[in-house]
Amino acid sequence: MMTANEHTLKFFGEELQQLKAEVARMGGLVEAQVADSIRAVAMRDVGLAQLVVGRDQKLDQLQIDIEKKAIRMIALRQPVAQDLRRTVAAMKLSWNLERTGDQAKNIAKRALVIADAEPLTPLTRSVERMGKLVLARLKDALDAYTNLDLDQAMGVWQKDQEVDEHYNSLFRELLTYMMSDPRTISACAQLLFVAKNLERIGDHATNVAEMLYYEVTGEEIVGDRPRWNGGEGADVDRGFA
């Protein structure tokens, strides 16, 4: 027969699994939101953009549920060591994912405005390309979380600068366009915000990787995040959004 203590442990393990599964599901929803928002920009798809904006509420609800569950678990089961870290990490991850979802919603809102303007095909292509890169990072980070893969998490963390560089390059391209043809300024400005939102999503993916590292090892990743601060875009980096 099980002792009372073993029972508690077994329950906690199951609850934790449930919590992690919910975070994973929320992650899937966020990935879909980001992918759809990028597609809405690229394909000038107003219906899809509105769908993304509408679905954001579901994410908020999921986040609240996860947070409530995590707090309940901490209060009732008083986990320690890795169990505590896992519970807290799930909660932190849900905050991060919710913020990522907000960025996707913002992109979708921009997509509505962009769809009204004249098409700027080469530029939306570049934005789409950056979007794919960011999505790949997000996917890697979430895969690392579901498989507890530290190597993959470190990979995401180390590749943070690729997204930044894409952002800087896109920033410059958009500026050049605006200068050469002032009629494109309003649409380009929208795309600029989209690029900024994507860059933020990349940061969130890196955060997820950092949280996973903390969850598993109990330590912060050592060293600075590799970062390149050389471009024009980087100078105004924190001014937006």
Place this chain on the structure above:
Amino acid sequence: MPLFQSPSPVFPAPSSARSPARGWLQRLYDDLTGVLGRSPERVVDAAPIAPAVEAATLQEAALEALPDPLLLVEATEPNDLTGRRITFANAAARELLRIPASGALLVSAIRHPEVLEVIDESLFGAIASETPYEPRSAQERVWRVRAAPLPGQGRSADGEVTRRALVHFSDETDARRAERMRVDFLANASHELRTPLASLSGFIETLRGHAKDDPQARDQFLRIMTTQAERMSRLIDDLMSLSRIELNEHIPPSGACDLTLTVLDVADTLRPMTAEKGVKFDLKLPKRGEALIAGDRDQITQVVQNLIDNAVKYSPSGTTVAVEIVTGLTSEGATAYASNAQAMAAAGGGRLSLLTPDRAAPDAYVLVRVADQGAGMLREHLPRLSERFYRVEGQKSGASTGTGLGLAIVKHIVNRHRGGMLVESAPGLGSTFAVYFPTPARSG
């Protein structure tokens, strides 16, 4: 420790005779062999088992050998996420979804909300339904996921009622690719051909007008027109070739290719061009047969050709183009090989990965590195070098012989080969391009 522990081993090895699911597996197997028109003997061919195996083992082996990914999912309560488990995944599904060998929760393998919804509909609503699914791997693929409820409820180890569904993936990448290729080709071709075409019509007008009786001007104009026409035809060739490569990008190449031989061949064909420009080759190659990679020989030749051709094109007279092949690297080793990133960064350039392969099981790569002593590029240009028609401003590429597609072609070929690509460059320090390919799996 695996994240999501499963209470029971999930992937039945063909030897296991304990499957409680034998009844419905049998039915499923009958259906599948009927649909596919395959006889059991044919399936045994694909996965040889001892002749005296039990029927259940044979069925599992048959499912295992199916080319399409296939999952069997089990669930208890609609609101119990951890109750949804993958009770069987065949080899194709394990490869597609990277399901840990010991088994997994459904959400740890698939997070895509629409796919989860379709599976839920089968589990709890007993409705068969389908949805498109795009896993975001390096090679873009499109799948159609069909979920169907399976008859008969079972009981899990804890005595809970379980429901089951069959999830089947079929590959629709080809159809989607072909459609997208047409759109892209038209967009690129119409955009890029406009300029040379405009200049052609301009010259034709001049020739009919005031240059009509000026033989000297006529000669000159005709010469320019020939150049433009040649450029247009090169552009169309490159676009077609790129489209073809993209179309097959998700199909891994078969065959093996010796990189040393390829580099030697390409260097030979480029000799006239280097002699004319006064550029020398410095080749550091392993012995023949040592730098073997899994690859399509023609495509690999195109990669090496484009890289070396570019290097020669951007090399001033009297300089050297260095080509080096390094074997036995891991993917990390390949990215870090001979890195001069700090010096490059100090000079306003840098080192950047243009393509990183998905993580693969045998982590062994062969790297080809082509370095020139040309003008080099600023860091800001590096992330976009492999984009179609991207041009580094102010760079002279020998009277614009390039189409702006060379590196895009390289990137797509390397991606098809599940390899990676790097660039390192800085103004005044020259440019280095490196590509790395997986070595073929050793047989025997």
